[in-house]
Amino acid sequence: MTDSFGTGTFVGRVWRPDVEGPSLVTVRQGQLVDITAKGTPTMRDLLELEDPAAYARSAPGEILAPVSAVMAAAEPRARSEVHLLAPCDLQAIKACGVTFARSMTERVIEERAAGDATRAEGIRERLTAIIGDSLRNLKAGSSEAARVKAALIEEGVWSQYLEVGIGPDAEVFTKAQPLSSVGWGAAVGLHPISRWNNPEPEIVLAVASDGRVKGATLGNDVNLRDVEGRSALLLGKAKDNNASCSIGPFIRLFDETYSIDDVREADLDLLIEGPDGFRLEGASTMREISRDPLDLVSQTIGRHHQYPDGLMLFMGTLFAPVEDRGEPGQGFTHKVDDLVTISSPALGSLVNRVQLSTDCPPWTFGTASLMRNLAKRGLI
Template structure:
């Protein structure tokens, strides 16, 4: 199943949680119960009853109001307000090659790609994360900025409960100047987007067999378009989660971005007004504009 958070509009004074079943039929779970107004709330119920999230939702479908996702008021919001967004780096070979190219210290990235321990870093807080149709940011003090399309693993109380799409926007020239500048290259206003929904593990049978594509448009012209597969990952999602959880008290809800294999050429940089579209099989499309911050 896929879960969307939408503004309540005329339906509710609060945001509403929409579930789309295997047949593509959508239901307003918040109509069934005001206690199910968010994915986090649904995950809490599943955790308390020791049930799968989809099983909890299915039990309420008879009481839920059927809706048309194409006509419901408002556009999807961030599907979950994650307490933290973390990210992994150098999990694909092309990412390792690109990081070598941007840096005067390529051995740093070679070591990570070849070693068992992955690169993990805190990417964003809730105030720095945007949702579908919102603008991601590019730093005003950077001259080389790119989107990084990534599969996101959604964790609740340390357990994987679903998958989403993430855009790990990055200032490549800042990081390339010195690897110690990574936090400034990665963490800033509007540095991350999440959406459009959360697809549960039941829907994503194998997170390492998903087609992923990136399209960047400027004034109606396609500036970059490429696709890959998560099968190219050198480190599994479970391995990344296991390292993130080591000696690290995780918050209740967290999204872990798993790295990118789609890297625009060195001649390209994001500019204000660009539109970035990331598609991943069985999850959907995450579309964002771009603004200078």
Template sequence: MWPPTSPLPVDAGAATLVGRVWRPGLGPSVVAVRDGSLVDVTSTFPTVRELTETENPAAELRKAEGEALGTLDDVLANTPPESRDPEHPRLLSPIDLHVVKAAGVTFAASMLERVIEERVRGDAGAAAQARADIHALIGTSTPQPGSPEAARLRAMLVGRGLWSQYLEVGLGPDAEIFTKAPVLATVGTAVDAGVRRDSTWNNPEPEVVLAVASTGRIVGATLGNDVNLRDIEGRSALLLPQAKDNNASAALGPFLRLVDGDFTLDDVRRAVVTLTVDGEDGYHLDGESSMTEISRDPAELAAQLFTGHSYPDGAVLYLGTMFAPTADRHTPGLGFTHETGDIVSVSSPKLGTLTNRIRPADECEPWTFGIADLMHTLRNRESS
């Protein structure tokens, strides 16, 4: 549905939700979601980063006072570019100064699809046979990464000349963690998400996204769409930055749900993420990912994020997806790929719904508001 509706989790009354809106004349503003309305708490927390770095973000947000901005429904309706009134608030991605990272091949199904992309060098027409060959050899499930069983499978594959860099991170002790987007470059719900115009084989990647404080503590979660260009990455893993980091290609939201008594890391571990794709041509696709099938625990992935680096402003981490659509959309044997105008919705009961419309990346709203701009708006806000 476009414009989207009902982005809140099913237990919204119990959820501690933080987000951001653009306020005309003021710029990005931090908001709390309360009883279906948005409250501007920027005077207490100038950035979401300031909130997530506190000892107890959920408790701090609940007691923060601020200015009521109106209903979420009204702000959501004003968010799509084509229906936007510049004199009223619109939703933004719920994060700001956090580094945007992503973990790859964390589900067996996704890992095997990456191996297939590599073997066919990004040629969608050759994927079906490669998929059958690999499934016949390995199956559709793999051992725990870093385990003795995984080591034995690795040795067997090496012996057959079938080793892959994707199997290395899918079976070995070290996870694949990469930078998905620059700081402040993520897009929120109810706006366009970008796919490079020259990509002919691509798909959505519905995921849970962790918010991690600079101490390594997991403080919240949201939903993400790690838009993936399969043909470009399939040509070479060294093209991962071009496949992953493009204008409007990192969708995230609708809100960040903070960890509290009603939402814990175990809720993330049990989460079921559903996906729908609806095309302007009447095409419809459903998918589902269960976090119970992830190969590495979310806490382990968050810990690996800090193995060789520190993040003084915290980070968000896309946890990976098991969903890689293989059913043909048009030509037999070519699988799924996006069409302009596709409406993609990523949902999970305790995190709500993230909805974006697919457009060529160069037609999406350009990323123009950077860190210096944020600092300027906050300084001006303090002095006014």
């Protein structure tokens, strides 16, 4: 699946075998153009500019290949070919959880099922009978939310997930380490201990070190429902594994064609195509998020917490699949070789094939490797 990227300012990163390292690229008239330079050797440096979109449009560069050629096949690329990487590099990778009412209810179900998928449907029915749609239009942290919280405690259904879902403080956690995210076309990984899991299609904000949002992209915050369901203290094990974070294909920079208001109105589509012929389609909209994106940014970065290299911030997901894939009552879970496509009209499509984390290419190119490569190329 390919996208034209004809409107807007898109920037990303590719692996260049001829320099044995990554380069910054922008999309111009359907071509990937290398704009790596001494002043902007990393995506971190580009996003720290006052107007990165203006720079990306005017910077001199080298045409590498048509976008369509690089995105011709949604499969992992050999290091001998130019291929897309995650569009971020030195930024911290942070994520917000439980920001949508529908998925919030599913987190409560995971917790009460203790990670056992066979118990989920019965708990879902009981919880829906009590909560219904009462959480859907609540503004997190509002006085109305406080009253609902009191009522739920009285009903005996209060949960730590409801606390971060409608309480004053958002859940913000570290999803992955800088440079560890995979990009478009790469394999995305599941920890082999998981038997109940799903993709999480999300919009990801690109945030500079001063807290200003410079653009947005797509992400898959892979979710191990059984692992986190056993204990919230296993969140790190559930979320941060080899290849378990996918971001891309490009960051769309804020300019006259695209802004935070477009993020607030964005729609996302999800398509899962299984090797067994299984097909699942889903959709979500940022219009149903319970916290404004800029509120989530301010809860993540500020005087209380600095990120000198900026951050990528996952916004949370509305998607929580409950459709049975196999035995009745088992719900959805991934199979190896599932093809996952997350798309949004303004941001393109992020495509990854599911593998076990132990079978995905190991992460070996870290910060030290990047610095040595840039130095060798005379860029720092």
